[in-house]
Each structure stands twice: as structure tokens, then as C-alpha cells.
Amino acid sequence: MYRIVDKVVKEHKEMRVAFAEVMEEMSQEDDRIIYLDADLINSIGMTNYWNDHRDKAVNCGIQEANMIGVASGMSATGLIPFTHTFGTFASRRVMDQVFISAAYAKQNIKIIGSDPGITATLNGGTHMPLEDIGMMRCVPEVTIIEPTDSAMLRDILRKAKDAPGVFYIRLSRKKAEKIYEDGSTFEIGKIAEVRSGEDVTIIASGIMVAEAITAANALVNEGIKARVLNAYTIKPIDKDSIIKAAYETKAIVTAENHNILNGLGSAVAEVLAENCCCPLARIGVQDQFGEVGDLEYLKKTFKMRAVDIAQAAKKVIGCKYVD
Amino acid sequence: MGREEVLQLEELAVKIRKSTLTCLSKVKAGHIGGSMSMVELMAVLYGKVMRIDPKKPQWVERDWLIVSKGHCGPAVYAALATKGYFKEDELLTVNQGGTSLPSHCDMNKTLGIDMSTGSLGQGMSSAIGIAWGHQYRNRDNYTYLILGDGECDEGQVWEGALFAPQQKLDHLIAFVDCNEKQLDGYTKEICDLGDLRKKFEEFGWDAQECEGHNVEKIVKAIERAKSVKGKPHMIILHTIKGKGCSFTENIYYNHHVKFSEVEYAQAMERLDEQLSTIREMEV
Numbered sequence: 001m002y003r004i005v006d007k008v009v010k011e012h013k014e015m016r017v018a019f020a021e022v023m024e025e026m027s028q029e030d031d032r033i034i035y036l037d038a039d040l041i042n043s044i045g046m047t048n049y050w051n052d053h054r055d056k057a058v059n060c061g062i063q064e065a066n067m068i069g070v071a072s073g074m075s076a077t078g079l080i081p082f083t084h085t086f087g088t089f090a091s092r093r094v095m096d097q098v099f100i101s102a103a104y105a106k107q108n109i110k111i112i113g114s115d116p117g118i119t120a121t122l123n124g125g126t127h128m129p130l131e132d133i134g135m136m137r138c139v140p141e142v143t144i145i146e147p148t149d150s151a152m153l154r155d156i157l158r159k160a161k162d163a164p165g166v167f168y169i170r171l172s173r174k175k176a177e178k179i180y181e182d183g184s185t186f187e188i189g190k191i192a193e194v195r196s197g198e199d200v201t202i203i204a205s206g207i208m209v210a211e212a213i214t215a216a217n218a219l220v221n222e223g224i225k226a227r228v229l230n231a232y233t234i235k236p237i238d239k240d241s242i243i244k245a246a247y248e249t250k251a252i253v254t255a256e257n258h259n260i261l262n263g264l265g266s267a268v269a270e271v272l273a274e275n276c277c278c279p280l281a282r283i284g285v286q287d288q289f290g291e292v293g294d295l296e297y298l299k300k301t302f303k304m305r306a307v308d309i310a311q312a313a314k315k316v317i318g319c320k321y322v323d
Numbered sequence: 324m325g326r327e328e329v330l331q332l333e334e335l336a337v338k339i340r341k342s343t344l345t346c347l348s349k350v351k352a353g354h355i356g357g358s359m360s361m362v363e364l365m366a367v368l369y370g371k372v373m374r375i376d377p378k379k380p381q382w383v384e385r386d387w388l389i390v391s392k393g394h395c396g397p398a399v400y401a402a403l404a405t406k407g408y409f410k411e412d413e414l415l416t417v418n419q420g421g422t423s424l425p426s427h428c429d430m431n432k433t434l435g436i437d438m439s440t441g442s443l444g445q446g447m448s449s450a451i452g453i454a455w456g457h458q459y460r461n462r463d464n465y466t467y468l469i470l471g472d473g474e475c476d477e478g479q480v481w482e483g484a485l486f487a488p489q490q491k492l493d494h495l496i497a498f499v500d501c502n503e504k505q506l507d508g509y510t511k512e513i514c515d516l517g518d519l520r521k522k523f524e525e526f527g528w529d530a531q532e533c534e535g536h537n538v539e540k541i542v543k544a545i546e547r548a549k550s551v552k553g554k555p556h557m558i559i560l561h562t563i564k565g566k567g568c569s570f571t572e573n574i575y576y577n578h579h580v581k582f583s584e585v586e587y588a589q590a591m592e593r594l595d596e597q598l599s600t601i602r603e604m605e606v
Binding site: 034055056058060061063065066067068069070071072073074075076077078079081096097099100101104105106 | 383
């Protein structure tokens with residue numbers, strides 16, 4: 001059960017702080033949890049955890065491939081490994097290890113890929129995972145989740161721990177915009193409705209949820225009621241909520257911090273194409289490489305701002321099929 | 324080790340060789356070269372060394388075996404069948420649709436297979452993770468790992484080689500089936516591995532070399548490895564690719580081999596002769 005905050009504001013705590021706190025709590029409760037990192041412990045705020053739990057926190061060094069394989073082996077003995085590195089290295093650098101040692105072998109590991117998409121900001125194009133969801137979507141049985149704020153992260157991490165299988169969790173390290181009240185709970189595989197509306201639906205994930213809400217607020221001034229859905233689980237995608245939105249609002253915009261190819265927009269397009277027809281516009285990186293810059297510059301450069309979403313919403317509304 | 328026990332292991336090795344060929348006799352093709360070169364190791368592990376119970380394949384405190392050169396599944400299946408993990412008849416299903424014995428080892432399809440492998444280099448890390456898990460739980464079981472020498476071209480092997488000594492995994496015993504060949508030819512001519520024992524020693528392993536077709540020496544090497552504490556163990560087994568199979572031992576391209584009914588019959592006949600010789604010696 002989740003509750004939406006009245007006003008979206010930036011959180012007080014960074015997501016990585018919430019991550020470290022939940023890991024500490026879960027670690028106290030369950031000795032099967034092992035934390036592995038590839039020399040980015042300090043970056044994800046897990047230094048205290050590492051120092052306090054040297055018996056079950058492993059710094060593998062800069063060995064992402066080995067880390068995923070080692071985690072898979074640990075899982076085979078009944079442990080629940082959580083691995084962390086930047087999203088680029090947690091996905092494309094270790095794709096074959098994720099595919100064979102983890103997923104094909106049906107192991108139980110939770111892969112945290114931090115700095116999703118353009119949130120890698122000053123690390124630039126080499127460090128911007130804009131294709132990680134696309135690659136992970138192609139690996140059978142992998143669950144892909146992008147927690148939106150720390151309230152969701154706290155609940156989803158625990159749910160991921162208790163659900164068997166390979167999870168890829170896209171985690172922003174920085175302060176998120178607060179969308180959900182503390183104590184909210186979520187169901188893996190579902191979409192959360194954060195704004196009701198019947199004229200158009202904006203399906204967003206990650207940092208784009210706050211942009212979608214801002215867009216929806218702006219659209220109200222133009223007499224447009226936009227529904228905002230938060231697709232925090234990208235795989236398995238919540239088909240029912242998408243089909244329902246297509247029938248009820250007859251126009252959809254997706255907003256993702258990822259290449260529009262093979263990400264959330266593609267997942268939604270697949271559902272629409274196979275189940276119902278409805279105009280669709282996809283906001284996200286338009287098959288380009290990333291670059292350095294602060295977040296606002298990058299949002300503007302890649303046309304990922306609320307204004308871009310609102311414009312796309314009006315466009316799809318204008319394309320609605322006439323009965 | 325007494326002479327009788329040595330002969331028993333040698334007999335088991337010939338049986339595993341025969342069953343390996345049986346595995347591939349329906350499709351008349353397979354990864355025979357690398358399967359044959361690790362047969363004596365299979366005989367030693369399954370015939371003497373490993374603490375296993377075929378009736379409890381999921382017993383967590385068993386000794387685990389990760390065959391990182393996963394394409395050599397048939398040799399492992401042959402060994403597993405001799406221990407009763409499944410019936411010998413099942414070996415005839417290898418690589419046919421619906422089989423539980425695929426060309427590359429699959430822990431979710433085959434009883435007795437401890438990790439899915441097939442993409443070279445990955446079994447190294449999985450085995451390290453498994454050994455780490457047992458060490459974390461204070462179990463006294465051993466994790467065995469088999470790498471190919473060609474496989475040591477893979478960077479992941481050397482990531483693991485750095486990592487395992489850091490974790491002091493002294494219940495990890497690894498082997499390189501060093502048959503000096505890879506798919507396209509001799510390792511020396513493709514990507515020279517140099518002195519593998521020295522390399523692993525430099526990386527912090529307890530490393531030794533051993534004749535890979537001598538069961539007695541393999542047993543001794545494992546016993547010696549177990550006496551060294553605080554380090555993972557590497558045993559470089561010097562072997563011959565295609566060993567003991569009349570139509571693969573002396574050909575250049577013997578990684579994956581197609582064969583005829585006649586070649587199969589001749590190879591099995593030679594192996595039967597070897598069995599008779601060993602049995603005469605046993606008497």
C-alpha cells in the first residue's frame with residue numbers, strides 16, 4: 001500500500017544513505033546476505049558497512065565479471081549476494097556472466113547498478129548506462145526494478161531479498177524527489193498510479209516520475225487531466241495497467257532515463273502493439289551516447305524535461321483515434 | 324596407495340573413456356579431445372577423492388565439482404553414471420532434444436552437476452564463490468575446479484586467480500587440464516600461456532605440476548594440496564588431448580570431432596583390450 005506525498009520535494013537523505021541503512025538492517029536479520037562490490041564501496045556509501053562486516057562484505061577489486069561469477073557461486077551454496085558497481089559495469093561489462101553464471105544457472109543474486117542514465121552527470125558518456133535495461137530485458141527471468149525514491153527503495157530491497165532469482169536494480173545514489181510517503185509498500189511487477197486522469201497517461205520511471213508530475217500539473221492549466229503511472233518494475237511489465245490506461249485515456253507518453261530503444265518505452269509499445277492500439281510518444285535519450293554535464297543541462301539536452309513530456313502529451317492527444 | 328587401488332582407478336578411467344564415447348555414439352560427434360584428456364582426473368575424483376553421496380546430490384556438505392571447461396560434459400556424465408547418479412542408458416541421450424545431458428554442463432538439468440558452465444572462464448569465479456560460501460559457513464568440504472589450458476586465455480580466469488588467494492580459500496582445489504591444445508591448434512602458437520605453475524604461484528596459489536594420466540600421482544598431488552593451509556591450490560595436469568581414443572589422439576583438430584560407426588567400434592575395441600589387460604594385472 002503506497003501513499004503519494006502532497007507536494008513533491010527533494011528528499012533530505014541521499015538514496016545511497018537509505019541503501020546502506022536497509023542493507024545494515026537486513027544484514028542484522030539475515031546472515032545469508034553477502035555484499036560484494038568492485039571497488040566502489042565508498043561511492044555507494046557502504047564504507048561503514050564494509051568495516052563493520054568484513055566477514056560478509058567483500059571488496060572484489062576492479063573485477064566486475066569475477067564479482068558476478070563469485071556472487072553466483074555464493075548463491076549456489078544458499079547465500080543471497082547483493083553486488084554493486086556503476087550501472088554501466090553492472091550490465092554491459094558483465095552481460096555474459098549475468099546471463100550464464102547467474103540467470104541461466106538460476107541463481108539468486110541481486111545486482112545493484114548505480115547512477116542510472118544521465119544521473120552519472122559529471123562522469124559523462126562512458127559512465128551513463130542508457131542501455132542497461134535493454135540488455136537485461138533480453139535475459140530470461142531477470143527482474144528489473146528502478147526504485148523512485150527512498151521510501152520505495154526501502155521496501156523494494158527487502159522484497160527483492162525475499163524473492164528468488166536475478167534482480168537488476170537501477171539505483172540513483174543522489175537525493176531523489178520524494179514521491180511516496182514513508183512506510184509505503186509496493187508489489188514487484190506492478191505499476192503505481194501517482195496521479196489520476198483520463199485525457200492522457202504518462203508512464204514514467206526513476207527521475208522521470210517527478211518530471212511527469214510537473215508536466216501533469218502544467219497540463220491541468222490547459223484543461224488536460226493527465227494520469228501519471230510509475231513503472232518501477234520494468235520487467236515483468238505490468239501489462240494490465242498499461243492496457244487499462246490505453247482504453248481509458250486513449251493516449252500514452254512514456255518517460256524514461258534510458259535510450260528509448262529497448263527500455264520502458266519499448267516495453268510499453270510492445271504491450272500496446274499486441275493488445276490495443278493507442279498513440280504513443282517516447283521521452284528519453286533518442287539513441288544517442290551520453291555526455292558530461294549537470295543534471296539540468298542533460299535533461300535539457302536530451303529533451304527529458306517536464307516541458308518535453310507535456311508537449312508530447314498534447315501531441316498524442318491530438319493523434320487519438322476517432323471511434 | 325596400494326597397487327590394487329591404482330589398478331581399480333585405472334580400470335575406472337577406461338570405463339569412463341568408454342562411456343564418454345557411448346555418450347556421443349548416437350550423434351557421432353562431440354568434444355572428445357578435452358573430455359578424454361581429463362578422464363584420469365574424473366576417475367580419481369569420483370573413484371576415490373570426493374566426498375559425495377549419489378543418493379543425496381543436493382547434500383550441501385558434499386565436495387563440489389565445477390567443470391569450467393563445460394563442453395566436456397560427456398566425461399563428467401560418464402563418471403556420474405558410474406556412481407549411480409543416473410542409469411548408464413541415459414548416456415545415449417546426450418545432445419538429443421529433451422535430454423537431461425546437454426553438451427555443456429547444466430546444474431538444473433543433470434543430477435550431480437554443481438554449476439552450469441559453458442562460457443569459458445566463468446566456472447573459475449563460480450567455484451571461488453562456492454568455496455567462499457562453504458568457508459563462510461565453516462564447512463569442511465572441498466570445492467574442486469577444472470579449467471582447460473586454452474580457457475586460461477580468458478581474462479576472468481586471472482581475475483579469479485588474483486581474488487581467491489586474497490580470500491584464503493584453502494578448500495578450493497583447482498586443476499588445469501593442460502593438454503597444450505585449443506580449438507584452433509597448439510596453445511603455444513595461439514596465445515602462449517608460458518609457465519602456468521609459476522604464474523599461479525605468483526598470484527598467491529599453492530601450485531604444483533603433475534602427470535595428468537597417472538592416477539596415483541594425481542591422488543598424491545591432491546593429498547599434498549590439502550596439507551597446505553591458507554591458500555587456494557592449483558594442480559597443473561599435463562595431459563594429451565584426445566587421450567585413449569584411437570581416432571582422436573593423433574589428429575590435429577581434435578577439439579570437436581565427428582566419427583563413423585567403424586571408428587567408434589575400433590576405439591571401443593581398443594579400450595576393451597586395455598580393460599582386459601588391467602583386469603589380468605588385478606588378478
